[in-house]
Amino acid sequence: MPSKFLCSALLLCSSYTSWAVDPFTVELYESSCTICHGSGIGDAPKSFDVSVWSERLAKGNDVLLANIVRGINGMPPLGMCSDCTKQDFVDLIDYMSTEKP
Ligand code: HEC
Numbered sequence: 001m002p003s004k005f006l007c008s009a010l011l012l013c014s015s016y017t018s019w020a021v022d023p024f025t026v027e028l029y030e031s032s033c034t035i036c037h038g039s040g041i042g043d044a045p046k047s048f049d050v051s052v053w054s055e056r057l058a059k060g061n062d063v064l065l066a067n068i069v070r071g072i073n074g075m076p077p078l079g080m081c082s083d084c085t086k087q088d089f090v091d092l093i094d095y096m097s098t099e100k101p
Contacts, residue, residue: 025091032081037096042074045096053097065089 033047040046045056056064068089071077078084084092 021095022091025088025095028081028084028088029092029095032079032084033092033096035080036074044074047096048098048100050097050099057093057097061090061093064093 029047036042036044037047040049040052045052059067065086067075068079069077079089079092081088
């Protein structure tokens, strides 16, 4: 993963593994995902609810990413974030599926 390499090259990894979320990820989350995932509308896995997310995470990131891009049931394609990159979605999944401090 080039981003992992960059991360270690810049010595930013410690802040990634501990709780330090990229403000950009939070911005994307607030502008696109929180509308549904914040309150769990229409069966959306609720953000920061680790137990709800654990069964989703069990599918693996590839499946989750594909479902984000295509949409699944009440989940709109790209989660209404047409500018998000794959890496953004990976970061968003990490963010939403982890307990908030
Ligand atoms: C319009 C409401 C809505 C928005 C906006 C939305 N989601 Fe969802 N999302 C859902 C719903 C509903 C589900 C549950 C779908 C299902 O499994 O039935 C879901 C499921 C998911 C899943 C799990 C998919 C799976 O395979 O289990 C992920 C990951 C996800 N959303 C990420 C995101 C991200 C990232 C964003 C913002 C970029 C976002 N969603 C925005 C409604 C939304």
